Amino acid sequence: MTQRDKVLKSIYEAVDEVNEQLPEERTLEKSPDTVLLGEAGRLESIELVNILVATESNVEDAFGVPISVTDERAISEKNSPFKTIESLCGFISNLLEEKSSG
Amino acid sequence: MDSSKVMLITGTRKGIGEQLVKHYVAQGFNVVGCSRKDVDYTFDNYQHFCLDVSHETEVKKLFFGIKKSYGRLDCLINNAGIGLANHILLTPCKTVQDIMNTNFTGTFLFCREGARLMKQNGFGRIVNLTTVATPLKLEGEAAYASSKAAVITLTQILGKELAEFGITVNAIGPTPIKTDLIRSIPKDKIRRLIDSLAVKRYGKVLDVINVIDFFIKPESDYITGQTIYLGGV
Numbered sequence: 001m002t003q004r005d006k007v008l009k010s011i012y013e014a015v016d017e018v019n020e021q022l023p024e025e026r027t028l029e030k031s032p033d034t035v036l037l038g039e040a041g042r043l044e045s046i047e048l049v050n051i052l053v054a055t056e057s058n059v060e061d062a063f064g065v066p067i068s069v070t071d072e073r074a075i076s077e078k079n080s081p082f083k084t085i086e087s088l089c090g091f092i093s094n095l096l097e098e099k100s101s102g
Numbered sequence: 103m104d105s106s107k108v109m110l111i112t113g114t115r116k117g118i119g120e121q122l123v124k125h126y127v128a129q130g131f132n133v134v135g136c137s138r139k140d141v142d143y144t145f146d147n148y149q150h151f152c153l154d155v156s157h158e159t160e161v162k163k164l165f166f167g168i169k170k171s172y173g174r175l176d177c178l179i180n181n182a183g184i185g186l187a188n189h190i191l192l193t194p195c196k197t198v199q200d201i202m203n204t205n206f207t208g209t210f211l212f213c214r215e216g217a218r219l220m221k222q223n224g225f226g227r228i229v230n231l232t233t234v235a236t237p238l239k240l241e242g243e244a245a246y247a248s249s250k251a252a253v254i255t256l257t258q259i260l261g262k263e264l265a266e267f268g269i270t271v272n273a274i275g276p277t278p279i280k281t282d283l284i285r286s287i288p289k290d291k292i293r294r295l296i297d298s299l300a301v302k303r304y305g306k307v308l309d310v311i312n313v314i315d316f317f318i319k320p321e322s323d324y325i326t327g328q329t330i331y332l333g334g335v
């Protein structure tokens with residue numbers, strides 16, 4: 001399994017956790033294209049927080065290193081790394097690479 | 103008490119923090135503590151980390167260690183604090199930055215990371231240490247009292263943000279207690295401060311413990327965002 005696949009798996013597990021709390025019409029699809037933030041997103045801001053915190057915990061468990069899923073652009077619809085599952089996956093992959101190189 | 107409960111206390115090398123460790127270890131908590139330097143005491147159910155509370159990477163490592171060792175965090179006591187009495191006209195910028203880093207940034211980071219861990223169990227109790235110097239607007243304490251004012255506002259806002267996760271956030275403002283923190287403050291100034299209190303005596307660590315015990319009780323789940331000052335301030 002590649003690093004990207006492991007990160008995606010961690011995100012999808014977080015999506016599963018949050019979907020359990022959501023009504024069926026608002027559940028999220030487990031796809032890189034799924035929008036987490038913005039008008040096209042189905043999440044309330046607290047649900048986004050829940051996904052990110054759960055993802056952080058899952059990634060820490062999967063990779064055995066502490067990471068911090070925080071970013072000053074968190075709620076900026078235009079530039080947020082949390083806009084889609086794909087962008088979140090890229091953001092976390094960068095964090096892990098920074099960890100391993102430094 | 104459930105003996106598997108885990109409490110994290112910052113600033114445990116001496117003063118109030120050391121006494122809190124002894125009290126809560128005796129109560130059966132698994133206590134994790136931290137300070138810049140190592141402690142000169144040990145307990146079976148006490149684990150110590152050496153770190154700077156405002157250093158994000160070190161703080162993350164500590165919480166990762168708690169997660170691996172215990173898988174939970176029930177109570178967080180943000181006790182670490184520094185203060186240096188001085189007139190504003192004589193206070194170096196570096197002093198202000200150090201005070202804000204330890205007292206505010208450290209508390210912020212521990213609240214953030216603590217809440218992430220507490221959220222997993224849907225339960226948490228956070229108690230932040232502030233001071234009567236803030237409501238009394240004590241001259242000579244501009245940086246210290248302001249840093250603690252920030253802690254009070256943080257407490258109030260986090261009380262709202264974290265309520266839905268079963269986490270309460272409260273603060274306690276002690277009066278002067280005979281610790282190193284007040285060693286450099288002139289005795290007559292301390293005397294005048296104590297004379298201005300409703301209950302005119304030095305505070306004791308037991309006074310602090312009494313309030314913390316109240317805040318961390320499971321039954322205190324309807325109390326959040328509050329600051330209790332000692333001595334009748």
